[in-house]
Amino acid sequence: SQTIHQWPATLVQPVGSPLSLECTVEGTSNPNLYWYRQAAGRGLQLLFYSVGIGQISSEVPQNLSASRPQDRQFILSSKKLLLSDSGFYLCAWGENNYGYTFGSGTRLTVV
Amino acid sequence: GQSLEQPSEVTAVEGAIVQINCTYQTSGFYGLSWYQQHDGGAPTFLSYNALDGLEETGRFSSFLSRSDSYGYLLLQELQMKDSASYFCAVGDNAGNMLTFGGGTRLMVKP
Numbered sequence: 001s002q003t004i005h006q007w008p009a010t011l012v013q014p015v016g017s018p019l020s021l022e023c024t025v026e027g028t029s030n031p032n033l034y035w036y037r038q039a040a041g042r043g044l045q046l047l048f049y050s051v052g053i054g055q056i057s058s059e060v061p062q063n064l065s066a067s068r069p070q071d072r073q074f075i076l077s078s079k080k081l082l083l084s085d086s087g088f089y090l091c092a093w094g095e096n097n098y099g100y101t102f103g104s105g106t107r108l109t110v111v
Numbered sequence: 112g113q114s115l116e117q118p119s120e121v122t123a124v125e126g127a128i129v130q131i132n133c134t135y136q137t138s139g140f141y142g143l144s145w146y147q148q149h150d151g152g153a154p155t156f157l158s159y160n161a162l163d164g165l166e167e168t169g170r171f172s173s174f175l176s177r178s179d180s181y182g183y184l185l186l187q188e189l190q191m192k193d194s195a196s197y198f199c200a201v202g203d204n205a206g207n208m209l210t211f212g213g214g215t216r217l218m219v220k221p
């Protein structure tokens with residue numbers, strides 16, 4: 001069965017510091033991978049998605065970037081965090097919009 | 112682009128039936144799905160409708176009317192553990208991405 005790993009679970013970072021969140025998937029090959037962000041009490045905002053190695057589509061221009069160096073690895077990064085980057089970051093994989101599987105999420109607080 | 116609307120909050124009593132509506136506006140459509148998210152947790156997939164009609168999965172059912180750009184999630188025999196946020200989501204034509212609604216917070220009371 002497919003599993004998705006995301007870490008760390010929580011993170012407190014100062015403004016201006018870099019960020020790297022990693023997501024890996026097991027049990028499937030060439031998955032579609034996604035990064036979503038969720039503000040407290042709000043919906044899920046799609047940040048990036050990838051249909052293959054090195055292929056990244058950005059949905060919201062902002063202070064973040066994503067990379068897919070390996071088939072089952074998806075990384076979310078920032079060179080300098082802003083206060084507005086705080087939120088709950090979720091990695092997901094899915095096929096044809098059916099039944100996305102989400103990782104357990106990273107709760108990021110920028111201070 | 113895609114946009115979805117659903118009520119922000121619904122309250123119901125244990126054992127009752129509740130319906131959470133979702134209307135959407137899309138430039139393309141590739142199915143309507145529903146997710147459940149408990150506080151502090153990640154969303155989990157509940158159901159998916161690609162065609163018009165009702166899909167039933169245990170106590171949960173989901174309905175879609177593509178001509179009305181409308182769907183709903185029906186929860187029967189409510190239990191306290193059903194207290195959570197519920198999100199509808201639509202897929203784009205390419206089948207590559209989901210856009211989520213703002214979520215409906217369901218509170219089940221004894």
